[in-house]
Amino acid sequence: AQSVAQPEDQVNVAEGNPLTVKCTYSVSGNPYLFWYVQYPNRGLQFLLKYITGDNLVKGSYGFEAEFNKSQTSFHLKKPSALVSDSALYFCAVRANNAGNMLTFGGGTRLMVKP
C-alpha cells in the first residue's frame, strides 16, 4: 500500500519570504513523487515531479522540491513567496509498479499575505 502525509493543514507566510510545504510518503519500491496545485473551483495543475536522478527538482513558477530517501520526504519549497501562490497544494506518490494510480495527501492550504 502507498500513502502520503501532509502534516500541515495550512501554512502562512509573508510575501517575499521563503516557503516550505511538507510531504512524507510510504511506498513499496522506488517512488514517483509529484506536486500539484489547485486553485478555487479548478482542477489540479502539475508543478513538478521526481522520478530519478538529482534529489533537487525544479518545477513551474519558481517552485522546487527536495527528495530525501532516508526521511521518505518530498518537501515543496520556493525562495520567495508571492500572494498569487496562495492555493491548495497536494503531494502525490505512485509506486513504479502501480500503473497510473496516484495516491494523494490531504492537501495543505498555502496563505501568502502581503
Add this chain to the structure above:
Amino acid sequence: DAGVTQSPTHLIKTRGQHVTLRCSPISGHKSVSWYQQVLGQGPQFIFQYYEKEERGRGNFPDRFSARQFPNYSSELNVNALLLGDSALYLCASSLERTSGGEQYFGPGTRLTVT
C-alpha cells in the same frame, strides 16, 4: 492545444438516480484516470483506462463503472447515487499506461446528490 475537458461542469442529482460524466483527454494521450475529490480531502483514485481496457481500480463499490472509447475519451457512470457520492470528479490523462510521466487534470465535474 486543448487540455483535458470534462462535462458537465456541475450536476445536481437525487439519491438513487444514475449519472454519467464525460472526459476528453489531451490529444495523443491514451490513458485516462478518474478521481473523486470530496470537499476538504485529496483526490482518490477510482479507475484507470488505457487502450479501452481497465488497467486499475481503486477501492470503490461496483456502483461505479467506466469505459473508454476508440477516440480515448471516457465516461464514468455511477448508479444508485448516495449522498456520499457528492464530490468533485476529476479526469486525468497521460501519454502512457505506466511511466514516470505526469497526469494532466481536467477542471472536474461537481456532483451534488440531494
